[in-house]
Every structure is written in structure tokens, then in C-alpha cells.
Amino acid sequence: MYDPRPVLLVIAHGSRDPRHAATVHALTRRVRSLRPGVRVETGFLEFNAPAVPQVLDRLAAEGVRDVVALPLLLNRAFHAKSDIPAVLRQARPRLRIRQAEVLGPAPLLLTALERRLYEAGLSPSHKRSTGLVLASAGSTDPEAIAVIAEIARELRHTGWCAVRPAFASAALPRTDDVVRExxxxxxxxxxxxxxxxxxGRLPDRIEAGARAAGADVLAAVLGPSAELARVLLTRYDESRAALPLAMTA
Incomplete structure (x- = not known):
């Protein structure tokens, strides 16, 4: 029987580090638990299976019509603008696909980030005496760098005494330099x-920089948090609402 709800295809980059895929699958399990009526699939751009084209081929063979392809990315940079659209174009016209917006920025992501800091030993009362390094993977895309800088400014207004952005690759400054600053x-x-x-490799680089410079607190990655899962579903709902009526009836 035809299901009018589009399939949610979560597209992750992939990594040789097995923790990456394990985290992605844990996150998609959480999404399924929050929205059991939605079919959730996972595809990877590289390194891990199944590859995105394999998932799309399988969905088309099953007679699926509509797909919301959601980049598992916090920022709109090269993968969201180039890699993923190129892969999705290969599946048309067999499937009707809408690429959702990336996850960030979103207030829930900052909630998850601060919760990870509290889990690492901080308390809300520490904010006014703590300098915070917002450490991202990095990008050569000026738009992506500007977004991280804006998020740092937003965090500064929530009570931290100082917030500075740092990048693990492609842009400066590095985590250890900002910790020392x-x-x-x-x-x-x-x-x-x-x-x-x-x-993965870049988060490990962030951790190494934090430890080398003597940071007092190092939070965990966002991981399969409830907040992140809710943002995924918000992006899915936004994309589904924007689909033509025939695709959402």
C-alpha cells in the first residue's frame, strides 16, 4: 500500500573510524523512536555502507515515490552544496527527492552543546567565569565560517564570559591556540x-588540541542526542510541508 509520507533518508559523510557510523546509526534509531510512523533510512557518501546511490536504488525498486534527503551536517558548505545534490540528481526521475536544509544553526543544537558541557563537569553557575571554545570541523566556505562565528556570538549572549570559534581543519584558528588565548x-x-x-579524525584533532593546551573541560561530541534527533525531524517536516500537494496527500 502506498505510504504518502516521504521516506527520510539521512545522508552522512562517512568515516574510516567505526565510531562515526555507530553514532549515525544510534541517532537514526532515536529518530525512529520519536517518529515510528516515518520510514528512516541511512546512506553514506564514502567509507561506509550502504552508499547513498545503493539506498536510492533500493527505494526505487521497492516502489517508493517520495524521499526527503537530509544532510547530516551542521553547516551549509561543500557537501551540502555540491556532493549531495550531485548524488541525488542521479536518482531522478525514478524518485521524487527534496533535499532538506542542513541541521544548523538551530537553538536545540546549542541546548545539546551546553548539556554536553554540563555532563563534562561544568554547571550553569560556571558560565560567567568560563571561556568557551566553540570547536568545529572547519571549512573553506566563507559562509560556513561566518555561521560558526555567529553561533559563537549567540552563545556569548547566553552568559559565557567569552566565546571564541576554532577549527580543526581548513580554517584558523586552531583549538589549542584559542585555549591559550x-x-x-x-x-x-x-x-x-x-x-x-x-x-572521527577531526574531533580527535579537537580533543588533542584541547588537551595539549590544557583546557579545563572537554565536552563530548553532540552524538545521538535527543535534541539532535528533534532537529532532524524538524527539517524533515519543513521539507515535507514544502513538497507539492500530490506528494504529501
Missing amino acids: LRSTGVDRVAVAPYVIAP
């Missing part, structure tokens, strides 16, 4: 918050 301002403590979804 904040330390030089005389803050009581310096915390590093990885603004990344899953473990």
Missing part, C-alpha cells in the same frame, strides 16, 4: 565544546 585573558577556566556530530 582565552587562558591569557585571566578567565577562571577554559572549556572546549566540539560542535560536531560524531567521533
